[in-house]
Amino acid sequence: QVQLQESGPGLVNPSGTLSLTCAVSGxxxxxxxxxxxxxxxxxKGLEWIGEIYLSGNTNYKPSxxxxxxxxxxxxxxxxxxxxxxxxxxxxxxxYCATSTYYSLHHWGQGALxxxxx
Amino acid sequence: EIVLTQSPGTLSLSPGERATLFxxxxxxxxxxxxxxxxxxxxxxxxxxxxxxxxxxxxxPDRFSGSGSGTDFTLIISRLEPEDFAVYYCQxxxxxxxxxxxxxxxxxxxx
Numbered sequence: 001q002v003q004l005q006e007s008g009p010g011l012v013n014p015s016g017t018l019s020l021t022c023a024v025s026g027x028x029x030x031x032x033x034x035x036x037x038x039x040x041x042x043x044k045g046l047e048w049i050g051e052i053y054l055s056g057n058t059n060y061k062p063s064x065x066x067x068x069x070x071x072x073x074x075x076x077x078x079x080x081x082x083x084x085x086x087x088x089x090x091x092x093x094x095y096c097a098t099s100t101y102y103s104l105h106h107w108g109q110g111a112l113x114x115x116x117x
Numbered sequence: 118e119i120v121l122t123q124s125p126g127t128l129s130l131s132p133g134e135r136a137t138l139f140x141x142x143x144x145x146x147x148x149x150x151x152x153x154x155x156x157x158x159x160x161x162x163x164x165x166x167x168x169x170x171x172x173x174x175x176x177p178d179r180f181s182g183s184g185s186g187t188d189f190t191l192i193i194s195r196l197e198p199e200d201f202a203v204y205y206c207q208x209x210x211x212x213x214x215x216x217x218x219x220x221x222x223x224x225x226x227x
Binding site for chain 2: 036038045046047048051059061062095099101102103104105107108109110
């Protein structure tokens with residue numbers, strides 16, 4: 001059973017870069033999943049950010065593509081998200097998840113990131 | 118761009134009652150790419166149904182999904198106290214690859 005745990009700064013300055021890591025346990029990261037990030041602004045719905053496969057191939061939400069970078073670290077069994085030029089609109093709970101069969105089967109507990117000076 | 122519209126926005130029901138949640142998609146899609154999630158306050162979403170009708174691991178059989186084309190349904194046959202939550206439908210598009218979520222339906226205790 002895959003388990004996921006997000007970590008990273010809970011506060012980011014406007015115009016800065018949001019950086020989060022998702023630690024994977026229970027399965028090696030070089031497996032069949034697409035490794036995914038989803039966010040949820042306070043009191044709002046879910047928004048997919050993007051995904052990365054073990055080959056390094058990525059798919060990003062078109063409206064975020066210019067600001068998003070995802071990467072895998074096989075040696076640490078983790079994957080990461082960077083979102084640049086953040087504004088208050090990027091304040092959200094950020095979840096990492098696994099994608100298979102076109103759905104998100106395993107989720108981390110989420111990490112709240114607030115963009116504020 | 119595919120948009121998912123969930124209805125109703127809020128469903129007020131009593132434990133033991135049947136809940137019927139709807140998800141309408143702006144264009145016909147394959148049922149393979151349609152999923153449903155449950156989210157309780159302060160928790161991550163949990164996958165309930167994938168491929169429109171397949172229950173995820175550990176999901177009780179009171180949850181069932183159906184539908185095709187543009188109209189999909191999630192039914193909770195008899196509401197248990199732990200089922201009061203927000204439910205989201207989700208579609209996976211392939212060109213380009215992208216997940217899209219509906220706005221959610223809140224099932225609350227009447």
